[in-house]
Amino acid sequence: MKKVFYFGLEPLKARYTYQLSKEWMPATFQPYVDAGKIEFIDIKGEFDPNQQIKVGAVLDAIGRGKFAMSQCSNFLHALNIGAVSDGDAIFLQDYWHPGIESILYALDLYGIKVEIYAMLHAQSVDEYDFTYPMREWMRGFELGLDKRMTGIFVGSTIHKDQLRQAGFEAPIHVVSLPLHLEMTRDKYPDYDPHKRKKQVVVYSSRLDKEKNPFFMMAVAEQYLEQFTGAEWHVTTSGEIFKSMLPGVIDALYELAERQPRFKLLNNLTKQEYYKELAEAKIQFNCSLQDYVSWTVLESTTFGCDMVFPNFRSFPEFIPPSRLYTPFNVNSAVIRLHEVMQQSQPNYNIAHLADLGRQMEGYIVVNGIDQEINIWHEAEYCKHLLNKNEE
Secondary structure: EEEEEOOOOOOOOOOOOOHHHHHHHHHHHHHHHHHHHHOEEOOOOOOOOOOOOOOOOOHHHHHHHHHHHHHHHHHHHHHHHOOOOOEEEEOOOOOOOOHHHHHHHHHHHHHOOOEEEEEEEOOOOOOOOOOOHHHHHHHHHHHHHHHOOOEEEEHOOOOOOOHHHHHOOEEEOOOOOOOOOOHHHHHHOOOOOOOOOOOEEEEEOOOOOOHHHHHHHHHHHHHHHHOOOOEEEEEEEOOOOOOOOHHHHHHHHHHHHHHHEEEEEEOOOHHHEEEEEHHHHEEOOOOOOOOOOOOHHHHHHEEEEEHHHHHHOOOOOOHHEEEEEOOOOOHHHHHHHHHHOOOOOOHHHHHHHHHHHHHHHHHHOOOOOOOOOOOOOOHHHHHHHHHHHO
């Protein structure tokens, strides 16, 4: 029986990584386990459940390496005792996985051929990503690993194009971000899609440079001055608001002090955050580099409308009526006002992300002889999944 060795991310409850690695992806492979097609093995890593992100934008700079390398050590133990065979699969939840070279080295010496898949979230091909300044040494590592990949999963077509331009040659599948729609909704079962929304704009992106937080505050201030019936909520699951961008946190609190309808909501549980989305009218985003966005997937899951920039990946899956001219405060304010007045649409974005998650599982288990793109080939992807269930 084929084994799928899953290398999840450190399960930080303050980030999406807990749901992704401990709930959504194991559930993705469970039907194949139940059908007797695979054995799913979650490779554990060294992790402190109370860990905070001390240095780093997405995950902790030290914690990421310790967790990933301890996973590699545990896999090497499995290899050493004969638990890894030809035809097995490794699935890395993040392409940046320190220590993976030790596994490739050992596999070559043992003469064992496994399939290797990975989700690639950004990396040094993105000029707005925090890894871009590292590209002089990182790009060689990225392209070296590419030579061993059976398949790479990305969120959007523009990201795939950037990888190709940088020299990546492995098959690249565009699958959105792997949201589990049903399990996400189960976190807040009180959601009522027919309940009237409040005149609230939610901003829940990180406050780091690539998310453009100073622009967000400029938009929020002008919007709240012009439309006195609205509120603007900035949320975080962290105990406090953090940023690697100097001056942001001071500016955030200064704006909240002079504008009482600009509210800061910290230390939110997932249930509290989803309740916020279920009640708010609009999710606002001004990111420079999101390839899709967890904010758009979770917000549309709970009926929240959206106002996003006409930039990078967003035009691929967001209607033009919900896009504003990037870096233009007036355009963003006008679009916010327009959308606030409109009836609630029924988006299929989260449904397509859920489809992409299922396609990740399908490809890792069954393989595929072509690249797929769920934004443009949803019906074909549904056909493959339905055929697999027969």
